[in-house]
Amino acid sequence: MSFCYGDLISLFNQCFAASHNTRLELSDGEPIYLPADSQIDHHRILFAHGFFASALHEVAHWMLAGDARRLQEDYGYWYCPDGRDGTQQSQFEGVEVKPQAIEWALSLCCGFHFNVSCDNLNGSVEPDRHAFKARVREQALYYVEQGFPERPQILMQALAKHYGQALPTAASFSL
Template identity: 80%
Template sequence: MSFCYSDLISLFNHCFAASYNTRLERGDDEPVYLPADNIIDHHRIVFAHGYFASALHEVAHWLVAGDARRTQEDYGYWYCPDGRDGEQQRQFEGVEIKPQAIEWALSLCCGFHFNVSCDNLNGSVEPDRHAFKALVREQALHYLEQGFPARAQTFMHALRKHYHQPSLTAESFSL
Protein backbone atom coordinates (compact mmCIF):
# COMPACT_ATOMS: atom_id res chain seq x y z
CA MET A 1 0.00 0.00 0.00
CA SER A 2 1.21 3.48 -0.82
CA PHE A 3 1.21 6.14 1.87
CA CYS A 4 1.15 9.66 0.49
CA TYR A 5 1.12 12.61 2.87
CA SER A 6 -1.13 14.52 0.46
CA ASP A 7 -3.91 12.04 1.28
CA LEU A 8 -3.58 12.90 4.97
CA ILE A 9 -3.68 16.61 4.17
CA SER A 10 -6.81 16.18 2.08
CA LEU A 11 -8.59 13.99 4.63
CA PHE A 12 -7.66 16.18 7.60
CA ASN A 13 -8.63 19.40 5.87
CA HIS A 14 -11.93 17.86 4.74
CA CYS A 15 -12.68 16.88 8.35
CA PHE A 16 -11.52 20.02 10.16
CA ALA A 17 -10.70 23.04 7.97
CA ALA A 18 -14.23 24.45 8.09
CA SER A 19 -15.28 23.35 11.58
CA TYR A 20 -12.01 24.16 13.40
CA ASN A 21 -10.36 26.63 11.00
CA THR A 22 -7.34 24.31 11.07
CA ARG A 23 -5.29 22.93 8.21
CA LEU A 24 -2.59 20.29 7.96
CA GLU A 25 0.44 21.50 5.98
CA ARG A 26 3.72 20.03 4.84
CA GLY A 27 6.75 21.85 6.22
CA ASP A 28 10.42 21.89 5.28
CA ASP A 29 11.78 22.09 8.80
CA GLU A 30 10.81 21.06 12.33
CA PRO A 31 7.13 20.37 12.99
CA VAL A 32 5.13 23.07 14.72
CA TYR A 33 1.55 24.07 15.52
CA LEU A 34 0.80 27.70 14.69
CA PRO A 35 -2.47 29.33 15.69
CA ALA A 36 -4.10 31.86 13.40
CA ASP A 37 -2.63 35.35 13.62
CA ASN A 38 -2.78 38.75 11.92
CA ILE A 39 -1.08 37.39 8.80
CA ILE A 40 -2.57 33.90 8.37
CA ASP A 41 -6.23 33.53 9.25
CA HIS A 42 -6.25 29.79 9.97
CA HIS A 43 -4.51 27.48 12.43
CA ARG A 44 -1.75 25.30 10.95
CA ILE A 45 -0.40 21.90 11.89
CA VAL A 46 2.94 21.85 10.11
CA PHE A 47 4.62 18.45 9.84
CA ALA A 48 8.23 17.72 8.94
CA HIS A 49 9.58 17.20 5.42
CA GLY A 50 6.58 15.42 3.97
CA TYR A 51 6.95 12.43 6.30
CA PHE A 52 3.73 10.46 6.64
CA ALA A 53 4.60 9.46 10.23
CA SER A 54 5.33 13.07 11.17
CA ALA A 55 1.93 14.14 9.86
CA LEU A 56 0.18 11.46 11.94
CA HIS A 57 2.19 12.43 15.03
CA GLU A 58 1.48 16.15 14.72
CA VAL A 59 -2.21 15.54 14.06
CA ALA A 60 -2.35 13.33 17.17
CA HIS A 61 -1.06 16.25 19.27
CA TRP A 62 -3.81 18.46 17.83
CA LEU A 63 -6.44 15.81 18.51
CA VAL A 64 -5.44 15.74 22.20
CA ALA A 65 -5.16 19.52 22.64
CA GLY A 66 -8.10 21.32 24.21
CA ASP A 67 -9.58 24.65 23.15
CA ALA A 68 -7.18 26.81 25.19
CA ARG A 69 -4.09 24.86 24.08
CA ARG A 70 -5.05 25.28 20.42
CA THR A 71 -4.72 29.08 20.79
CA GLN A 72 -1.00 28.78 21.66
CA GLU A 73 2.04 28.06 19.50
CA ASP A 74 2.93 24.37 19.92
CA TYR A 75 -0.03 24.23 22.32
CA GLY A 76 2.03 26.04 24.97
CA TYR A 77 3.86 22.86 25.94
CA TRP A 78 7.35 22.66 27.31
CA TYR A 79 9.74 20.99 24.93
CA CYS A 80 13.32 20.07 25.63
CA PRO A 81 15.07 18.96 22.43
CA ASP A 82 17.06 15.80 21.82
CA GLY A 83 19.85 15.40 24.37
CA ARG A 84 17.62 15.16 27.47
CA ASP A 85 18.82 13.75 30.78
CA GLY A 86 16.87 11.04 32.61
CA GLU A 87 14.42 13.36 34.40
CA GLN A 88 13.79 15.44 31.27
CA GLN A 89 13.17 12.22 29.32
CA ARG A 90 10.62 11.03 31.91
CA GLN A 91 8.82 14.39 31.61
CA PHE A 92 8.89 14.17 27.81
CA GLU A 93 7.47 10.65 27.81
CA GLY A 94 4.78 11.68 30.32
CA VAL A 95 3.33 14.24 27.91
CA GLU A 96 3.78 11.96 24.88
CA ILE A 97 1.75 8.95 26.09
CA LYS A 98 -1.69 10.24 25.03
CA PRO A 99 -0.68 11.67 21.65
CA GLN A 100 1.32 8.58 20.77
CA ALA A 101 -1.60 6.34 21.77
CA ILE A 102 -3.75 8.29 19.33
CA GLU A 103 -0.98 8.25 16.72
CA TRP A 104 -0.86 4.45 17.03
CA ALA A 105 -4.62 4.28 16.44
CA LEU A 106 -4.35 6.64 13.46
CA SER A 107 -1.55 4.50 12.03
CA LEU A 108 -3.67 1.37 12.36
CA CYS A 109 -6.55 3.17 10.65
CA CYS A 110 -4.23 3.72 7.68
CA GLY A 111 -2.61 0.28 7.74
CA PHE A 112 0.68 2.09 8.45
CA HIS A 113 3.34 0.68 10.79
CA PHE A 114 3.59 2.59 14.08
CA ASN A 115 6.91 3.19 15.83
CA VAL A 116 6.90 4.65 19.30
CA SER A 117 9.13 7.74 19.49
CA CYS A 118 11.34 8.40 22.49
CA ASP A 119 12.98 11.21 20.47
CA ASN A 120 16.25 11.32 22.45
CA LEU A 121 19.05 9.98 20.27
CA ASN A 122 21.73 12.13 21.93
CA GLY A 123 20.51 11.95 25.52
CA SER A 124 22.61 11.02 28.51
CA VAL A 125 20.49 7.91 29.13
CA GLU A 126 19.13 5.33 26.71
CA PRO A 127 15.30 5.49 26.80
CA ASP A 128 13.49 2.23 27.54
CA ARG A 129 11.47 2.00 24.30
CA HIS A 130 9.73 -1.22 25.34
CA ALA A 131 8.53 0.19 28.66
CA PHE A 132 7.38 3.40 26.99
CA LYS A 133 5.55 1.49 24.25
CA ALA A 134 3.79 -0.57 26.94
CA LEU A 135 2.55 2.68 28.55
CA VAL A 136 1.39 4.01 25.18
CA ARG A 137 -0.42 0.70 24.53
CA GLU A 138 -2.09 0.88 27.95
CA GLN A 139 -3.40 4.36 27.08
CA ALA A 140 -4.55 3.21 23.63
CA LEU A 141 -6.46 0.32 25.22
CA HIS A 142 -8.02 2.76 27.70
CA TYR A 143 -9.17 4.94 24.80
CA LEU A 144 -10.47 1.87 22.98
CA GLU A 145 -12.53 0.90 26.04
CA GLN A 146 -13.66 4.40 27.13
CA GLY A 147 -13.78 6.06 23.73
CA PHE A 148 -11.26 8.11 21.82
CA PRO A 149 -11.69 11.90 21.90
CA ALA A 150 -14.42 13.02 19.47
CA ARG A 151 -12.09 14.69 16.96
CA ALA A 152 -9.86 11.60 16.99
CA GLN A 153 -12.89 9.42 16.27
CA THR A 154 -13.82 11.65 13.33
CA PHE A 155 -10.38 11.43 11.78
CA MET A 156 -9.99 7.72 12.54
CA HIS A 157 -13.26 7.05 10.72
CA ALA A 158 -12.12 9.05 7.68
CA LEU A 159 -8.78 7.20 7.61
CA ARG A 160 -10.34 3.74 7.99
CA LYS A 161 -12.77 4.49 5.17
CA HIS A 162 -10.07 5.88 2.85
CA TYR A 163 -7.56 3.08 3.54
CA HIS A 164 -10.20 0.30 3.80
CA GLN A 165 -9.12 -0.76 7.30
CA PRO A 166 -11.20 -2.68 9.86
CA SER A 167 -12.36 -1.31 13.20
CA LEU A 168 -9.79 -1.37 15.96
CA THR A 169 -9.71 -4.09 18.60
CA ALA A 170 -7.47 -4.72 21.60
CA GLU A 171 -5.53 -7.21 19.46
CA SER A 172 -4.74 -4.39 17.02
CA PHE A 173 -2.38 -2.90 19.63
CA SER A 174 0.07 -5.77 19.97
CA LEU A 175 3.50 -5.32 21.44
Protein backbone atom coordinates (compact mmCIF):
# COMPACT_ATOMS: atom_id res chain seq x y z
CA MET A 1 0.00 0.00 0.00
CA SER A 2 1.24 3.47 -0.82
CA PHE A 3 1.16 6.13 1.88
CA CYS A 4 0.80 9.62 0.50
CA TYR A 5 1.14 12.40 3.03
CA GLY A 6 -1.21 14.41 0.83
CA ASP A 7 -4.04 12.03 1.73
CA LEU A 8 -3.28 12.45 5.42
CA ILE A 9 -3.20 16.25 5.07
CA SER A 10 -6.52 16.21 3.23
CA LEU A 11 -8.23 13.92 5.73
CA PHE A 12 -6.94 15.80 8.77
CA ASN A 13 -7.96 19.14 7.31
CA GLN A 14 -11.41 17.83 6.39
CA CYS A 15 -11.86 16.72 9.99
CA PHE A 16 -10.44 19.73 11.85
CA ALA A 17 -9.79 22.83 9.71
CA ALA A 18 -13.27 24.26 10.24
CA SER A 19 -13.98 22.96 13.75
CA HIS A 20 -10.56 23.72 15.29
CA ASN A 21 -9.06 26.24 12.84
CA THR A 22 -6.10 23.86 12.53
CA ARG A 23 -4.36 22.53 9.45
CA LEU A 24 -1.74 19.88 8.88
CA GLU A 25 1.02 21.18 6.62
CA LEU A 26 4.29 19.94 5.14
CA SER A 27 7.52 21.53 6.37
CA ASP A 28 11.05 21.41 4.97
CA GLY A 29 12.37 21.90 8.49
CA GLU A 30 11.82 20.32 11.87
CA PRO A 31 8.30 19.48 13.01
CA ILE A 32 6.56 22.13 15.09
CA TYR A 33 3.10 23.32 16.10
CA LEU A 34 2.42 27.01 15.51
CA PRO A 35 -0.73 28.71 16.76
CA ALA A 36 -2.48 31.32 14.65
CA ASP A 37 -0.93 34.76 14.80
CA SER A 38 -1.22 38.20 13.19
CA GLN A 39 0.19 36.88 9.89
CA ILE A 40 -1.44 33.45 9.61
CA ASP A 41 -5.04 33.07 10.73
CA HIS A 42 -5.03 29.32 11.41
CA HIS A 43 -3.11 26.97 13.69
CA ARG A 44 -0.54 24.77 11.90
CA ILE A 45 0.85 21.34 12.60
CA LEU A 46 4.04 21.23 10.55
CA PHE A 47 5.58 17.81 9.94
CA ALA A 48 9.08 17.04 8.71
CA HIS A 49 10.13 16.54 5.10
CA GLY A 50 7.07 14.69 3.86
CA PHE A 51 7.51 11.74 6.23
CA PHE A 52 4.18 10.03 6.81
CA ALA A 53 5.31 8.84 10.26
CA SER A 54 6.28 12.40 11.24
CA ALA A 55 2.83 13.64 10.27
CA LEU A 56 1.13 10.93 12.34
CA HIS A 57 3.38 11.69 15.32
CA GLU A 58 2.78 15.43 15.23
CA VAL A 59 -0.96 14.94 14.80
CA ALA A 60 -0.98 12.63 17.84
CA HIS A 61 0.52 15.39 19.98
CA TRP A 62 -2.16 17.82 18.77
CA MET A 63 -4.85 15.24 19.54
CA LEU A 64 -3.95 15.35 23.25
CA ALA A 65 -3.25 19.06 23.67
CA GLY A 66 -6.00 20.96 25.46
CA ASP A 67 -7.45 24.32 24.41
CA ALA A 68 -4.87 26.41 26.32
CA ARG A 69 -1.94 24.31 25.08
CA ARG A 70 -3.08 24.73 21.48
CA LEU A 71 -2.56 28.49 21.85
CA GLN A 72 1.17 28.02 22.58
CA GLU A 73 4.03 27.24 20.20
CA ASP A 74 4.71 23.50 20.40
CA TYR A 75 1.93 23.45 22.99
CA GLY A 76 4.33 24.87 25.58
CA TYR A 77 5.53 21.33 26.27
CA TRP A 78 8.87 20.42 27.80
CA TYR A 79 11.32 18.99 25.31
CA CYS A 80 14.92 18.00 25.74
CA PRO A 81 16.62 17.30 22.39
CA ASP A 82 18.58 14.24 21.33
CA GLY A 83 21.57 13.60 23.58
CA ARG A 84 19.60 13.01 26.79
CA ASP A 85 21.01 11.31 29.87
CA GLY A 86 19.12 8.51 31.64
CA THR A 87 16.95 10.82 33.76
CA GLN A 88 16.08 13.05 30.82
CA GLN A 89 15.29 10.01 28.65
CA SER A 90 12.96 8.67 31.33
CA GLN A 91 11.17 12.03 31.47
CA PHE A 92 10.96 12.13 27.66
CA GLU A 93 9.43 8.66 27.51
CA GLY A 94 6.99 9.57 30.27
CA VAL A 95 5.51 12.41 28.23
CA GLU A 96 5.59 10.40 24.98
CA VAL A 97 3.57 7.36 26.10
CA LYS A 98 0.12 8.83 25.42
CA PRO A 99 0.87 10.53 22.09
CA GLN A 100 2.68 7.46 20.80
CA ALA A 101 -0.27 5.27 21.81
CA ILE A 102 -2.50 7.56 19.74
CA GLU A 103 0.06 7.50 16.90
CA TRP A 104 0.05 3.69 16.95
CA ALA A 105 -3.74 3.64 16.70
CA LEU A 106 -3.70 6.14 13.83
CA SER A 107 -1.04 4.05 12.08
CA LEU A 108 -3.21 0.94 12.39
CA CYS A 109 -6.12 2.84 10.85
CA CYS A 110 -3.90 3.54 7.85
CA GLY A 111 -2.36 0.07 7.63
CA PHE A 112 0.98 1.80 8.26
CA HIS A 113 3.74 0.12 10.29
CA PHE A 114 4.32 1.84 13.66
CA ASN A 115 7.70 2.16 15.36
CA VAL A 116 8.09 3.71 18.78
CA SER A 117 10.40 6.70 18.82
CA CYS A 118 12.89 6.92 21.66
CA ASP A 119 14.46 9.86 19.81
CA ASN A 120 17.84 9.69 21.57
CA LEU A 121 20.46 8.57 19.05
CA ASN A 122 23.26 10.57 20.67
CA GLY A 123 22.32 10.08 24.32
CA SER A 124 24.57 8.79 27.05
CA VAL A 125 22.31 5.77 27.58
CA GLU A 126 20.80 3.32 25.13
CA PRO A 127 16.99 3.53 25.46
CA ASP A 128 15.15 0.28 26.15
CA ARG A 129 12.90 0.31 23.09
CA HIS A 130 11.14 -2.91 24.06
CA ALA A 131 10.20 -1.63 27.54
CA PHE A 132 9.07 1.70 26.11
CA LYS A 133 6.96 0.00 23.43
CA ALA A 134 5.37 -2.13 26.15
CA ARG A 135 4.39 1.05 28.05
CA VAL A 136 2.97 2.59 24.86
CA ARG A 137 1.04 -0.64 24.22
CA GLU A 138 -0.45 -0.58 27.73
CA GLN A 139 -1.67 2.97 27.13
CA ALA A 140 -3.13 1.96 23.75
CA LEU A 141 -4.94 -0.95 25.40
CA TYR A 142 -6.31 1.43 28.02
CA TYR A 143 -7.68 3.63 25.21
CA VAL A 144 -9.25 0.61 23.50
CA GLU A 145 -10.91 -0.42 26.76
CA GLN A 146 -11.96 3.04 28.00
CA GLY A 147 -12.44 4.75 24.65
CA PHE A 148 -10.17 7.05 22.71
CA PRO A 149 -10.55 10.81 23.20
CA GLU A 150 -12.93 12.52 20.76
CA ARG A 151 -10.44 14.04 18.30
CA PRO A 152 -8.41 10.84 17.83
CA GLN A 153 -11.64 8.90 17.36
CA ILE A 154 -12.79 11.28 14.62
CA LEU A 155 -9.54 10.97 12.68
CA MET A 156 -9.25 7.23 13.27
CA GLN A 157 -12.66 6.72 11.68
CA ALA A 158 -11.74 8.89 8.68
CA LEU A 159 -8.40 7.13 8.18
CA ALA A 160 -9.86 3.63 8.59
CA LYS A 161 -12.56 4.40 6.03
CA HIS A 162 -10.07 5.93 3.55
CA TYR A 163 -7.52 3.11 3.86
CA GLY A 164 -10.06 0.28 4.17
CA GLN A 165 -8.88 -0.74 7.64
CA ALA A 166 -10.75 -1.79 10.75
CA LEU A 167 -10.62 0.35 13.86
CA PRO A 168 -8.00 -1.00 16.30
CA THR A 169 -8.88 -3.62 18.87
CA ALA A 170 -6.79 -4.94 21.76
CA ALA A 171 -5.47 -7.68 19.45
CA SER A 172 -4.17 -5.01 17.03
CA PHE A 173 -1.43 -3.89 19.43
CA SER A 174 1.14 -6.66 19.47
CA LEU A 175 4.72 -6.43 20.64
